[in-house]
Amino acid sequence: xxxxxxxxxxxxxxxxxxxxxxxxxxxxxxxxxxxxxxxxxxxxxxxxxxxxxxxxxxxxxxxxxxxxxxxxxxxxxxxxxxxxxxxxxxxxxxxxxxxxxxxxxxxxxxxxxxxxxxxxxxxxxxxxxxxxxxxxxxxxxxxxxxxxxxxxxxxxxxxxxxxxxxxxxxxxxxxxxx
Numbered sequence: 001x002x003x004x005x006x007x008x009x010x011x012x013x014x015x016x017x018x019x020x021x022x023x024x025x026x027x028x029x030x031x032x033x034x035x036x037x038x039x040x041x042x043x044x045x046x047x048x049x050x051x052x053x054x055x056x057x058x059x060x061x062x063x064x065x066x067x068x069x070x071x072x073x074x075x076x077x078x079x080x081x082x083x084x085x086x087x088x089x090x091x092x093x094x095x096x097x098x099x100x101x102x103x104x105x106x107x108x109x110x111x112x113x114x115x116x117x118x119x120x121x122x123x124x125x126x127x128x129x130x131x132x133x134x135x136x137x138x139x140x141x142x143x144x145x146x147x148x149x150x151x152x153x154x155x156x157x158x159x160x161x162x163x164x165x166x167x168x169x170x171x172x173x174x175x176x177x178x
Contacts (some may be wrong), residue, residue, distance in 0.1 A: 013134035062154040063099060064178060075159075076134060077173045081119075083129035085137060093134060096176060097141030104144065110134050112152040113159070115168035123154035130174045 029055065066070050073092035085093065100106060112127030129152045139145060160170040 062111050074176045076126045076174045078130055083133045085133055091171045094141055097138040097143045100147050101142035107147050109177040112156050113173045115171040124152050126152045128151035134174050
């Protein structure tokens with residue numbers, strides 16, 4: 001039994017002998033005194049000018065960004081197999097035409113789209129007819145031909161993935177992109 005006791009005592013002394021007390025080193029942290037800079041901030045010249053929306057001549061807010069404007073309508077939807085513009089979109093097209101005629105350096109892209117019904121070639125042609133019908137309306141209302149670019153994607157870029165009437169209705173469209 002004394003051998004066991006000696007082994008246990010030797011093991012305990014070995015464990016205590018191996019453990020080392022780590023000496024904590026003092027860490028020096030540099031702290032910057034900002035109190036003098038705060039005084040400088042508080043004593044800023046009171047004549048400083050704040051920029052904002054007070055002066056309407058320097059405002060960068062565009063008519064295109066106004067959610068209440070008819071210019072916010074940027075997607076024109078069409079009936080099945082049709083390129084005829086629905087009456088509910090006439091005011092939006094008139095607003096876009098007026099904007100283009102007032103801003104002659106602005107260009108717009110009309111992207112024609114179709115649903116997945118019909119062949120790929122037919123849908124490309126239908127998307128082009130839809131975009132052309134909006135272009136013709138814009139030209140009649142004062143926009144310049146050089147301001148309008150046409151692209152047809154047919155069924156290739158659906159707005160909504162799906163194989164039902166609700167999806168197809170959302171994909172029969174022309175997008176107006178500035």
